[in-house]
Amino acid sequence: MHDRDRTTPVTEELLHGIVELERTDDGVIPHRLPARARNQAQDPQLAMAESQPSGARLRFATEASRIELRGRATRFRYEGAPPRPAGVFDLLVDGRHTRQAGLEAATVVSIDMTTGDRQIAQGEIGGVVFDDLPRRPKTVELWLPHNETVELAGIRSDAPIRPLRDPRPVWVHHGSSISHGSNAVHPTGTWPAVAALRADLHLLNLGFGGSALLDPFTARTIRDSPAELISVKLGINLVNLDVMRLRAFGPAVHGFLDTIRDGHPHTPLLVISPLLCPIHEHTPGPGAFDPDALARGELRFTATGEPGEVAAGKLTLTVIRDHLARILAERAHDDPHLFYLDGRELYGESDAQERPLPDALHPDATTHLRIGERFADLALSPGSPLATDRRPG
Structure with missing residues (x-):
């Protein structure tokens, strides 16, 4: 196995800024409301909003020079309205913004604003890659898109990843x-x-x-x-x-x-x-x-x-x-x-x-x-x- 084939599952210890994780066949979906609240609401707008992980980020220590997050986005399009921008991930290394990238793989939900009808085109699992990172011990924060749901399948890296607690208030x-x-x-x-x-x-x-x-x-x-x-x-x-x-x-x-x-x-x-x-x-x-x-x-x-x-x-x-x-x-x-x-x-x-x-x-x-x-x-x-x-x- 090549080092870059090392895969780390996404767990609660890696994710910060969420309330709970939903397990899926392909990975996990971060949520900002617990399942009991989501079930009480029964509202498509809230279901979309709370599953978009605004403020959520992966936080870990690593010496990896290459990190690939595997996953799939869910994007909403409204018929007759201008297209919304796709979400991006922000990579911070030792607290400094380093670069951005987005997932090409996405499930697209098209909504007719006059009738409320929805059409869903299912996407495949893909990857977002950050390479040429400094090959030294570092703290990495990968902020998830604020404007689209993401299903996270795992992290591929060429060095081990260790979850870090966040000591800040x-x-x-x-x-x-x-x-x-x-x-x-x-x-x-x-x-x-x-x-x-x-x-x-x-x-x-x-x-x-x-x-x-x-x-x-x-x-x-x-x-x-x-x-x-x-x-x-x-x-x-x-x-x-x-x-x-x-x-x-x-x-x-x-x-x-x-x-x-x-x-x-x-x-x-x-x-x-x-x-x-x-x-x-x-x-x-x-x-x-x-x-x-x-x-x-x-x-x-x-x-x-x-x-x-x-x-x-x-x-x-x-x-x-x-x-x-x-x-x-x-x-x-x-x-x-x-x-x-x-x-x-x-x-x-x-x-x-x-x-x-x-x-x-x-x-x-x-x-x-x-x-x-x-x-x-x-x-x-x-x-x-x-x-x-x-x-x-």
Whole structure:
């Protein structure tokens, strides 16, 4: 057997930033929600989002000069919409970004946006190769694509691979598609990854595109996950999916935070209100694809509600920020480790003028970098809500 034929299976000891692994005939699929939560949701959107391993990475020590990850991606295409970019892997060697590559092998799911019908073209197992690496002891982190599901069949290398624990403080973050990484172009370019790398944190990213809906099973997942700091960004999906009214919103926020506190009574917990999103600041949802933009071959979103419906209890981002600020101020009297951040400090009016949201809903890749750096400064730097001196122990 040649050294390069050495194959190491992908195990929990190698993978970080996930909740559990699903065993398949060909390998494993990383998940960011446990099976019990997935079964309770029964939602195709959440199933797609949580299986896309945003923030997940393989971490190991090796002297290998050649590493090949064997696997298969699952990619979604929407009929009538511009094609989405394929996912890539980011390779970090001793903490430094070294290169990127993507899997050619992929199962493609084509979705008719008018009917919801799906056509599936099954792909084969393939490989993504990183060679000419320095032949010396090194720490390797291979970040998985944030925007496609990956089934991992094993790692081929020309030297042994040894799993490494991650000694950095664990940061659990929950949010919507922006936290998931929409419009970022590589996995360490999503804003939570930018912030985690800058602050030297062990990230568990529970950002789920279209699915930050105050679901009880998400709160239980955070409750049951090891964490030394926690942040939750709430609001935008409640508006653009139009899933609840103001009467239900307050109790749902309280219940979500109460569940987290059941497992983490003293862990620093930061609640972030929505970033600026002009289409939903004063106009309720539901949100929808802009048909005029689709006719031009562009993907943009629009709000379809009426501002006058706010009086009847419909939610807008302005309403949500006002009530989140009130709820957090009230709870902070009895919870000194609870903090609030207005999302417009991460992306606000001046940002929207300089770098408007290209699809009216999600920031571009450069803005992800800006948001991540701002979050590191506002929430993770010395003296800030999630700083080292506020963490238990």
